[in-house]
Amino acid sequence: MKSKTLLKNEDAVSITLGFILILFITVLIFSGIILSFYTLTKHSQETAMKESFDILGSGFAARVASMDTLVNITKSNGGTVNQLEYDFSIPASIANEGYGINVTKERILLESENGNAKAWIPFNSSSNITGQIYSNAQDYKLSYDNNNNSMKIEQ
Amino acid sequence: MGIIKNDDAQFMLLAGFIIGIGLVITTIMLNNIIFESNMAGEAGGDPIKYDIVNLMRISGDEMKSAYRNVTAPGQDANLKFINFTSQMQNFSGNLSKIYALHGEGVNVGWNISNWNNNNYANFTDNGTANGAANWTVMENVKNSTITVNISWIDTTSPFRINISSATKYWYINFTYTGTPTTITNDQIKNNITSAYSIAFINGSSASGNYSIAGNTTYGRNFTRARDYILNATVTLSTSKMRTNITIPVSVPW
Numbered sequence: 001m002k003s004k005t006l007l008k009n010e011d012a013v014s015i016t017l018g019f020i021l022i023l024f025i026t027v028l029i030f031s032g033i034i035l036s037f038y039t040l041t042k043h044s045q046e047t048a049m050k051e052s053f054d055i056l057g058s059g060f061a062a063r064v065a066s067m068d069t070l071v072n073i074t075k076s077n078g079g080t081v082n083q084l085e086y087d088f089s090i091p092a093s094i095a096n097e098g099y100g101i102n103v104t105k106e107r108i109l110l111e112s113e114n115g116n117a118k119a120w121i122p123f124n125s126s127s128n129i130t131g132q133i134y135s136n137a138q139d140y141k142l143s144y145d146n147n148n149n150s151m152k153i154e155q
Numbered sequence: 156m157g158i159i160k161n162d163d164a165q166f167m168l169l170a171g172f173i174i175g176i177g178l179v180i181t182t183i184m185l186n187n188i189i190f191e192s193n194m195a196g197e198a199g200g201d202p203i204k205y206d207i208v209n210l211m212r213i214s215g216d217e218m219k220s221a222y223r224n225v226t227a228p229g230q231d232a233n234l235k236f237i238n239f240t241s242q243m244q245n246f247s248g249n250l251s252k253i254y255a256l257h258g259e260g261v262n263v264g265w266n267i268s269n270w271n272n273n274n275y276a277n278f279t280d281n282g283t284a285n286g287a288a289n290w291t292v293m294e295n296v297k298n299s300t301i302t303v304n305i306s307w308i309d310t311t312s313p314f315r316i317n318i319s320s321a322t323k324y325w326y327i328n329f330t331y332t333g334t335p336t337t338i339t340n341d342q343i344k345n346n347i348t349s350a351y352s353i354a355f356i357n358g359s360s361a362s363g364n365y366s367i368a369g370n371t372t373y374g375r376n377f378t379r380a381r382d383y384i385l386n387a388t389v390t391l392s393t394s395k396m397r398t399n400i401t402i403p404v405s406v407p408w
Contacts, residue, residue: 033178040186048189066201070398073208078281079402082388086396 045095046117052094053110053119060101060108061123063088067144067151068125084144092135103131103153127151206259207391207398210250214263214387215404217246222270222385222406239267259393266386270406275306275383278314278358278365282384282405288359292367292379294352299343299369301353304335306363314361318343320351329361340369381405 063086074081090101098113105128108121131153133140141154221242225235247263254261269276279286293299301316308314310330316338317326325346327338343351350372366380388401 033182037182037185040182041189044186044189062201066204070204070207070400073211074400074402076281077211077402078279078283078286079211079400081398081400083390083397083399085398088395 045097049095049097049099049112049117050119052091053099053112053117054121056090056094057101057108057110057119057121060088060103061121063142064103064125064129064151065123067142068127071127071144071149081144081146086142088140088142089138090133090135090140092138094135098135100132100134103129103133105129125151129153203259203391203393203396206254207389207400210254210261210263210389210391211387211400211402213250214246214389215402217243217263218265218385218387218404219406219408221246222382223408226382226407236267236271254391259391262390264388264390266388270383270385275362275364276381276403276405277362278355280358282381282403284359286359289354289356290358291352291354293371293377295350295372296353296377297349297370297372297374298340299353299367300340301338301343302335302366303329303338304363304365305329305332305361307361308332309360312357312360314358315356317354317356318347318351319354320347320349323347326356332363378408380408382407 067084067086070084071081093099094112097117099117100111100113102109102111105125106122108123110119110121111117127144128148128150129152133153133155137155139155143152143154144150145152221239224230224242225238230238243263243265250263251261268274276282277284277286279288280290281287303316305314308329308331314329315326316329317324319325323346325343327336329336353367364380364382366378368376368378368380370376383406384403385406386401387404388399390397390399392398
């Protein structure tokens with residue numbers, strides 16, 4: 001009987017204070033949700049860039065490996081590679097960021113403009129290959145030069 | 156006052172919870188959508204190289220076949236070039252149609268000037284001067300007859316045929332040109348027991364043609380022979396790549 005009276009007792013209840021408290025808590029919760037959403041978005045962008053760099057770099061490495069294989073098969077048969085060219089395109093931006101691709105004989109390094117996302121793709125080419133390309137131009141040509149036993153990347 | 160005093164707010168609380176859970180779900184879904192939309196679209200390997208290697212192989216095989224057909228006993232020697240060209244043209248035309256069906260432009264060319272001018276090849280593995288000079292022609296041989304005809308030789312490092320078994324070793328040096336040399340099965344058997352392997356040493360120091368016929372310890376007959384080195388040029392082009400490769404083809408085998 002006493003507890004029922006305690007539960008029904010509303011002497012210390014202030015509607016104004018309750019409203020202010022609830023408003024404050026609501027604002028806090030919503031701010032938290034919005035902030036966490038923003039952080040998640042940023043995190044997703046970086047993860048997406050890294051994933052995309054890996055995919056892009058692996059595709060490029062596959063083409064270089066193909067050319068290398070063809071050149072070596074031809075040479076082992078005593079043949080000559082008169083022409084070997086691959087056209088490839090790269091996206092203008094990945095997750096709204098420009099990026100650069102640096103290629104050497106041993107690895108491909110992809111790096112975003114702001115430097116937040118990087119990806120290394122190791123590979124081993126028997127032909128010399130060196131090049132630096134940027135995403136501001138999308139269409140490139142990978143070609144083999146039989147005279148110098150090297151591969152070139154041209155726009 | 157009635158509204159203020161009304162504390163029957165279970166439905167409001169329930170609605171609050173539902174909105175809260177909905178917000179969490181929406182946040183997670185949006186996050187996934189943004190992640191997916193940022194992914195790169197294109198990736199994968201490069202299957203075209205298998206087409207090119209296949210093209211090189213079948214073009215070489217067809218040239219060997221065409222050469223064997225036109226030089227077979229009973230064929231008119233005066234028509235050998237015409238017949239060879241005819242078979243290769245037929246092959247090239249059909250091949251272009253087949254490759255065109257899956258989006259690849261293909262052309263096969265051939266150069267028979269070595270055959271036409273009797274320019275013999277080196278005794279290297281692929282017949283070119285830069286090919287491997289020391290190489291094994293055949294292994295696990297039981298019986299064989301070797302015929303070698305040398306058109307040019309550098310006597311400072313003479314061309315040699317090594318015949319070796321697991322325990323014994325025999326070789327023939329070649330120092331003269333012009334006369335075909337035949338090493339019979341009996342000659343080999345007098346010097347070495349089967350199974351043996353046949354290897355060419357200093358193959359870049361001589362040119363000419365050879366023929367080795369016999370059988371192996373597994374009971375299978377074999378022929379290894381080279382009259383000339385012809386050149387096949389294969390071109391393949393797709394929307395993404397272009398290639399033009401010349402390979403030497405040893406004929407007849």
